[in-house]
Amino acid sequence: MTGHPAALATTRSDQLHQRAIHLMPGGVNSPVRALRSIGRDPIFIARGGGAEIEDVDGNTYLDWMCSWGPLIAGHAHPAVIEAVRDAATRGTSYGAGTEAEVAIAQEIVDRVPSAEMVRMVNSGTEATMSAIRLARAWTGREKLLKFAGAYHGHVDGLLADAGSGLATAGIPASPGVPEAQAAATVIVPWNDREAVTRALAEHAREGAGEIAAVLVEPYPANMGLVPPAEGFLAFLREAADASGALLVFDEVISGFRVARGGAQEREGVLPDLTVLGKVIGGGLPAAAYAGRADLMGRVAPAGDVYQAGTLSGNPLATAAGLATLELLDAGAYIHLDQIAGQMAEGLRLVAEQAGVPVHVSSTTGLLTLFFHAGPVTSYAEARECDTEAFGAFARAMLERGVYLPPSQFEAWFVSLAHDEQHVERTLAAAAESLGEVAR
Numbered sequence: 001m002t003g004h005p006a007a008l009a010t011t012r013s014d015q016l017h018q019r020a021i022h023l024m025p026g027g028v029n030s031p032v033r034a035l036r037s038i039g040r041d042p043i044f045i046a047r048g049g050g051a052e053i054e055d056v057d058g059n060t061y062l063d064w065m066c067s068w069g070p071l072i073a074g075h076a077h078p079a080v081i082e083a084v085r086d087a088a089t090r091g092t093s094y095g096a097g098t099e100a101e102v103a104i105a106q107e108i109v110d111r112v113p114s115a116e117m118v119r120m121v122n123s124g125t126e127a128t129m130s131a132i133r134l135a136r137a138w139t140g141r142e143k144l145l146k147f148a149g150a151y152h153g154h155v156d157g158l159l160a161d162a163g164s165g166l167a168t169a170g171i172p173a174s175p176g177v178p179e180a181q182a183a184a185t186v187i188v189p190w191n192d193r194e195a196v197t198r199a200l201a202e203h204a205r206e207g208a209g210e211i212a213a214v215l216v217e218p219y220p221a222n223m224g225l226v227p228p229a230e231g232f233l234a235f236l237r238e239a240a241d242a243s244g245a246l247l248v249f250d251e252v253i254s255g256f257r258v259a260r261g262g263a264q265e266r267e268g269v270l271p272d273l274t275v276l277g278k279v280i281g282g283g284l285p286a287a288a289y290a291g292r293a294d295l296m297g298r299v300a301p302a303g304d305v306y307q308a309g310t311l312s313g314n315p316l317a318t319a320a321g322l323a324t325l326e327l328l329d330a331g332a333y334i335h336l337d338q339i340a341g342q343m344a345e346g347l348r349l350v351a352e353q354a355g356v357p358v359h360v361s362s363t364t365g366l367l368t369l370f371f372h373a374g375p376v377t378s379y380a381e382a383r384e385c386d387t388e389a390f391g392a393f394a395r396a397m398l399e400r401g402v403y404l405p406p407s408q409f410e411a412w413f414v415s416l417a418h419d420e421q422h423v424e425r426t427l428a429a430a431a432e433s434l435g436e437v438a439r
């Protein structure tokens, strides 16, 4: 090909980015995809299979992002694709009940210890929004308590001090949120018992609490993975009970990932309501909220709390979710635990060898490499990380064919498709990349 030098330098991703930037805000449909925080332009993906994705220029990457959590079975898992294909041939949506919806509700109730009834929705945001409405109706209270650095979707009242894309962009709150919504949200530091006790006591009138729900990511993963301190979740259960607030676990990431029944099963602490998403849709749009039968009985049409959805429980997402859950047996969790553990241990070692101070946190199916010298137990500590170093590291990894979640404030997602060879490849790339960062 005899081309103009400038044309040769232009990749298909660059060309798509140039078009997209005029058609979509920032050229993307969700902020972190723009890769701004690591100083890159967005990469456009053409296909995925197993643990790998390929961009429109034919570059392949080992993928530790896995669509930010849903793809616990990896890309295009044959069983998931077959289930979706099979469902699609029978129609994509009916706006009426199906057998598969009953099956997925049963599966959720069987797995998640606190779930007695389920309502399917289409996104984690919608699920949190709906769970909050139910908590407010049940308690007759309006205020919410959330933790700094936690992300619960882009619900108006929950965007303050939120993790995920807001943490990545350094946005403390979003314009466009009504003041009353922001004022109804009380924010406390993660893992800080005294702050929780104080907030619950302060937000009370004539002895009666004003907090409708204590909203918790039991294994927070949107400021990077910052596990709960020993006993903290049990403490929250007691504190919520004492103040008459509902305890709501947002298990959109941890659900079906850190254990068969999520963080609540692992930690033995049961919330009143649970918010589920990501894995439950197996890569298609599905989410849910679930909880005690008396609470869920308040949801319309059984009860008076209104919530509806044209595509809720749609056949394709339900099929993908069911097929994914079917793959998540005891052996699957052993695998997710081993791969995350090997990655975490390996990353600590290569970082030490490169002389780069890091803190690596991990649990079953999740890990985060923090560019931070000491432990990370709160959002304040996560924010002390060297995000420049993270950006340089993530760029260096991309050049070596490893696609990490492009933000310091996210977790790496392990899938069933990741194996020990992928771990070795990643660690070899990390050793070189950390060497570059250290220079």
Ligand SMILES: *Cc1c(COP(=O)(O)O)cnc(C)c1O
Pocket: 122, 123, 124, 125, 126, 128, 151, 152, 153, 154, 217, 222, 250, 251, 252, 253, 277, 278, 287
């Ligand atoms: C991703 C996420 C959400 C939002 O889910 P969407 O499907 O993106 O709306 C809510 N809570 C947590 C903990 C999440 O990680």
